[in-house]
Amino acid sequence: xxxxxxxxxxxxxxxxxxxxxxxxxxxxxxxxxxxxxxxxxxxxxxxxxxxxxxxxxxxxxxxxxxxxxxxxxxxxxxxxxxxxxxxxxxxxxxxxxxxxxxxxxxxxxxxxxxxxxxxxxxxxxxxxxxxxxxxxxxxxxxxxxxxxxxxxxxxxxxxxxxxxxxxxxxxxxxxxxxxxxxxxxxxxxxxxxxxxxxxxxxxxxxxxxxxxxxxxxxxxxxxxxxxxxxxxxxxxxxxxxxxxxxxxxxxxx
Ligand code: G
Ligand code: G
Ligand code: MN
Ligand code: NA
Numbered sequence: 001x002x003x004x005x006x007x008x009x010x011x012x013x014x015x016x017x018x019x020x021x022x023x024x025x026x027x028x029x030x031x032x033x034x035x036x037x038x039x040x041x042x043x044x045x046x047x048x049x050x051x052x053x054x055x056x057x058x059x060x061x062x063x064x065x066x067x068x069x070x071x072x073x074x075x076x077x078x079x080x081x082x083x084x085x086x087x088x089x090x091x092x093x094x095x096x097x098x099x100x101x102x103x104x105x106x107x108x109x110x111x112x113x114x115x116x117x118x119x120x121x122x123x124x125x126x127x128x129x130x131x132x133x134x135x136x137x138x139x140x141x142x143x144x145x146x147x148x149x150x151x152x153x154x155x156x157x158x159x160x161x162x163x164x165x166x167x168x169x170x171x172x173x174x175x176x177x178x179x180x181x182x183x184x185x186x187x188x189x190x191x192x193x194x195x196x197x198x199x200x201x202x203x204x205x206x207x208x209x210x211x212x213x214x215x216x217x218x219x220x221x222x223x224x225x226x227x228x229x230x231x232x233x234x235x236x237x238x239x240x241x242x243x244x245x246x247x248x249x250x251x252x253x
Contacts, residue, residue, distance in 0.1 A: 120149030129160030179213020
């Protein structure tokens, strides 16, 4: 309850911050994208993870305000980086279920892109498989976003409720292999089979595929050998404040 009333004021008081985690191509190690991850700098409790406050935001409806701020800030920052000579890569933003099903989602994303000047192809929205359960609704939303030029990634892929038939019906651009399949991949034959199969399926469906949660050289080697094109994880970088991303990864900047 206390956290909820604090969260109501968090946006106005500018307590939300975005951290950014770079994504890389296997082989070349060139940066191919960056995921925006929201944090709450609580006045007394310190830096809070979205795992703590996004569920409260979803329950209370505060997600609309927080989600709008997050999308706007991610697009604004990416456009600023583009203008300053940073890499011409897209920014990924996580959507929660209520945001995805918001009736004016496409209109307000259009508005945010117009305000910030970011071109639609540089925005990637991360949704989970479970959000597509109502197939008729999600098909319509995804079709509109696709027509507009925004990219869609399926986050935590392999862990949700989904039907493979969605993958052929819907305009999904990228599968993000959940990190639970990666953590033990050098030892676990089932994880190896699942990951190799997802990579191969994505390729055959003309989708991109990225593996999340890479923490070790062994995991990276497995993914490289199995032709996974893109990777994200602590092995390369933790999520960082914008200025630290610039300092560590944009050279010269
Ligand atoms: O960054 P961290 O590992 O703490 O993220 C925990 C969870 O919060 C992840 O599932 C991530 O997708 C989610 N998350 C991070 N940023 C956002 C955001 O801006 N909006 C929503 N809806 N979820 C987010
Ligand atoms: O659900 P989603 O994929 O959006 O969650 C992203 C979160 O995963 C990030 O907020 C980040 O904190 C976390 N994460 C990113 N890379 C790694 C990693 O290599 N290991 C672990 N354990 N977590 C990671
Ligand atoms: Mn994500
Ligand atoms: Na994930």
